[in-house]
Structures are given as structure tokens and as C-alpha cells.
Amino acid sequence: MSEKAKNIEVVHNEGQKRFVITVDGTPAGFASYLDGPDFRNFNHTVIKPEFRGQGLSAPLIKFALDDARESGIRIHDACSAVAGYIQKHPEYKELKS
Structure with missing residues (x-):
């Protein structure tokens, strides 16, 4: 069954x-x-209950961080989900201000 x-x-x-x-x-x-004066502070990530467990936070956060990188914007990772993603994907550490 697929x-x-x-x-x-x-x-x-x-x-x-x-x-x-x-x-x-x-x-x-x-x-x-x-928005900060020269950074974007990610402060909250939510996946609705009916969509949890499907691995959706990773592509969401990746897209947001890639957008910041492409826009030349530094980030703060006040949100634990974003901080955790960066910890697992060190290629995004350079974005942190």
C-alpha cells in the first residue's frame, strides 16, 4: 500500500x-x-497538531534560513526549533548575528 x-x-x-x-x-x-535593524529574529515555529510528525518543520525552517541568506540578512534564533535546526545543520551558523 502506498x-x-x-x-x-x-x-x-x-x-x-x-x-x-x-x-x-x-x-x-x-x-x-x-525584524531588527539588521537581522531577522525567528521567535516562534508552529506546526498544526494534525500535521505534526510529518517532518514539516525542517523544510519550513530551511526555506526561511535560505531566504535570509539570499537576502543578506543575519538571524537570531530565539525559537528553539530554529536553534535546533541550525545545531544539526552547521552550514547555517554563519547567519547568526
């Missing part, structure tokens, strides 16, 4: 200062941030 492939997408909602992950078009979670 599980139906899911369409996962991450977008940056600048107006709400968050990155949003959707699964098959349904919002599944977000990583929010506060």
Missing part, C-alpha cells in the same frame, strides 16, 4: 512576518519573526 504524495509549499508572507508551509494547499504551520 501513501499519496503530498504537495508541500513554503512561502514568505512579509506582511505577517512569517514563512508559511502548506500541504496540498492547506496551511500546516509557520515560522514567525521580528
Whole structure:
């Protein structure tokens, strides 16, 4: 028995200062941030209960960190999920201010 492939997408909602992950078009979670004078402080990551356990926080956080890198923005990792991701993926440590 095979599980139906899911369409996962991450977008940056600048107006709400968050990155949003959707699964098959349904919002599944977000990583929010506060803007500093020269950095982005990731302060909260949420995956909705019905989507937990599917490994969605990793692509969400990766997308958000890649966006910061491409934009030349330093980051603070006040959110434990973001801090944990960076600890497991040291290639993002240079982004920390």
C-alpha cells in the first residue's frame, strides 16, 4: 500500500512576518519573526497538531534560513526549533548575528 504524495509549499508572507508551509494547499504551520535593524529574529515555529510528525518543520525552517541568506540578512534564533535546526545543520551558523 502506498501513501499519496503530498504537495508541500513554503512561502514568505512579509506582511505577517512569517514563512508559511502548506500541504496540498492547506496551511500546516509557520515560522514567525521580528525584524531588527539588521537581522531577522525567528521567535516562534508552529506546526498544526494534525500535521505534526510529518517532518514539516525542517523544510519550513530551511526555506526561511535560505531566504535570509539570499537576502543578506543575519538571524537570531530565539525559537528553539530554529536553534535546533541550525545545531544539526552547521552550514547555517554563519547567519547568526
